[in-house]
Structure formats: structure tokens, C-alpha cells
Amino acid sequence: MQIPCSIHITNEECSGLYPINWKITNRPCLVVGGGRIACRKSAGLLQAGAAVTVIAPEAEPPVHEWAGQGKIQWIQRSYNKGDAGHFDLVVSACGNRGTALQIAQDTKGKNILWNAADYPEMGSCTLPARFCRGSLMITVSTEGHSPALSREICRRLEEEIPPLYGEWLDRLSSLRQEMKTAVKNPADREKFWHQAFSRDISALVNAGNLKEAEARIRYAISRFRSKS
Incomplete structure (x- = not known):
């Protein structure tokens, strides 16, 4: 029995982004920064099972706690040239444009994904807001234009989709x-x-x-x- 093919290409623009769920368990991931946003990114990576390293001279209490528990490696200094070279994913959230420019050079032409949470227009990928219901994952992306809106839409959907x-x-x-x-x-x-x-x-x-x-x-x- 044949069914009509409903696959079609729309004219709606998505700015060249393509959604994908990446199996990140045990993959080496670097978070540059120790502030609130960096902590949130680190928490998400830990939840997904990534091997997380944080580079930051100072950090919020969760980083201290995770490092003390052996959940992450914390390198207590600023980012240095070449630090990104051994990681599959780099997330920068330190708010320093000079650091972002250095990470851009260190990841260019290499198989390294870079999420620039502090300068989203510079990175090679964005990380959507998300929540889970078991194996069901709901994600919302604003292409980095408004992370707060992504989180708000996620919050509303979370209320509508029961556990x-x-x-x-x-x-x-x-x-x-x-x-x-x-x-x-x-x-x-x-x-x-x-x-x-x-x-x-x-x-x-x-x-x-x-x-x-x-x-x-x-x-x-x-x-x-x-x-x-």
C-alpha cells in the first residue's frame, strides 16, 4: 500500500543550522569560564555523560564541588593558546573577546565543535535549551539570539508535557x-x-x-x- 510522500523543502530560512543529537558520553569537552553560564553549560555536559574540563582562574561553588568530587577536571588559570586542541567540544563562557578570538584560531580547520556562549556569532554551533521526559528530549533554539527566550519556551513546554x-x-x-x-x-x-x-x-x-x-x-x- 502506497502512501503520499509528505517530504518537502520550505522557503523558510534557518540560517544554515541543522539540529542533531550527539552521543557525547566520555567525549572530552572543555568549558572556558567559571561563572553562572559556564556552570550551567558544565552541568548539562555532565548530565549527558561527557568528560568535562573547566579552565577558569576563579569559579562558582558548583565547579569547586564537582572538582572535589572528581566529576570534572578544573584547571585554575586563564585560557592559553592551544588549550582547545585535545577536545571534541569547546564551550566558551568567560566574556573575554580576546579569549574567544584565540579559541577561534585554535579550533579553525579542526574537528572541534565550538559553542561561544559569550559571543554566539563567532562559534560553530549553538546549544539549545532542553528538558527531558525519560528518553524524550525537547529542545528549543533561538540560534543564540536570545537564550532567555529559549529557556522560557522550554519552561512553558515543560509545564504542558507531563513526566x-x-x-x-x-x-x-x-x-x-x-x-x-x-x-x-x-x-x-x-x-x-x-x-x-x-x-x-x-x-x-x-x-x-x-x-x-x-x-x-x-x-x-x-x-x-x-x-x-
């Missing part, structure tokens, strides 16, 4: 495997899932009735298989 969506995603993962076993044609599976997320199912999930929502989708899978 139980993490559990619902786990259930959907199992249902997806059942569907792949039951229906071999990828186009048919795509059509099924397009129809499966009805308002009734969404209402059940939002009401916390995950068991009933799961049962209805499982029943729909059995009916879809019998018609295929």
Missing part, C-alpha cells in the same frame, strides 16, 4: 518492535503510526491512562496486521 510521557515513550518503544514484527512493509508501518496517534490516544495519555492507551494501540496493530 509520564517518559513512561509512555518506553511503552511505545515496545509497541514499535511488535509492529515491526507484525508488519514488514515500512510504508505500511508509517501509515499505521500516522493514524495511531489520534486525539483519543493523546487524551488517554494526558489523563495518565497509559495502560488503556497501550491496549488500544496493540489492538489496532492486530487489526492492521489482519488487513495487510
Whole structure:
């Protein structure tokens, strides 16, 4: 059974940015700066499992705590030429333009991503605001123009998407495997899932009735298989 192809390219500009989720566990990442913004960036990297090094002559209490616990390496000095060379990702948040220019030179032409939180127009990538519901990650980006707006939109979405969506995603993962076993044609599976997320199912999930929502989708899978 063929389904219409809905893939299209819009004329809406995205300034050359492309979203991607990067598996960063144990990857060496450098945060330059020890202030509030640098701490927030470090916390996000630690949460994702990165191997974090902080370079800053002074730092907020969380950096002291993490270093004391062995969670990060803290090099207690200013950034020096070439410091970025051994890292996969560099985040600069020290507010020093001279340092940013040096990092630009140190990362140019190398396989190093650079997020310039202090001078976003200079970096090679931006880091969106985000929150998680289990394996469900919601991100919001303003391309570095207004991090505060990104966080505010994230806060609103966080209020609208309840924590139980993490559990619902786990259930959907199992249902997806059942569907792949039951229906071999990828186009048919795509059509099924397009129809499966009805308002009734969404209402059940939002009401916390995950068991009933799961049962209805499982029943729909059995009916879809019998018609295929």
C-alpha cells in the first residue's frame, strides 16, 4: 500500500543550522569560564555523560564541588593558546573577546565543535535549551539570539508535557518492535503510526491512562496486521 510522500523543502530560512543529537558520553569537552553560564553549560555536559574540563582562574561553588568530587577536571588559570586542541567540544563562557578570538584560531580547520556562549556569532554551533521526559528530549533554539527566550519556551513546554510521557515513550518503544514484527512493509508501518496517534490516544495519555492507551494501540496493530 502506497502512501503520499509528505517530504518537502520550505522557503523558510534557518540560517544554515541543522539540529542533531550527539552521543557525547566520555567525549572530552572543555568549558572556558567559571561563572553562572559556564556552570550551567558544565552541568548539562555532565548530565549527558561527557568528560568535562573547566579552565577558569576563579569559579562558582558548583565547579569547586564537582572538582572535589572528581566529576570534572578544573584547571585554575586563564585560557592559553592551544588549550582547545585535545577536545571534541569547546564551550566558551568567560566574556573575554580576546579569549574567544584565540579559541577561534585554535579550533579553525579542526574537528572541534565550538559553542561561544559569550559571543554566539563567532562559534560553530549553538546549544539549545532542553528538558527531558525519560528518553524524550525537547529542545528549543533561538540560534543564540536570545537564550532567555529559549529557556522560557522550554519552561512553558515543560509545564504542558507531563513526566509520564517518559513512561509512555518506553511503552511505545515496545509497541514499535511488535509492529515491526507484525508488519514488514515500512510504508505500511508509517501509515499505521500516522493514524495511531489520534486525539483519543493523546487524551488517554494526558489523563495518565497509559495502560488503556497501550491496549488500544496493540489492538489496532492486530487489526492492521489482519488487513495487510
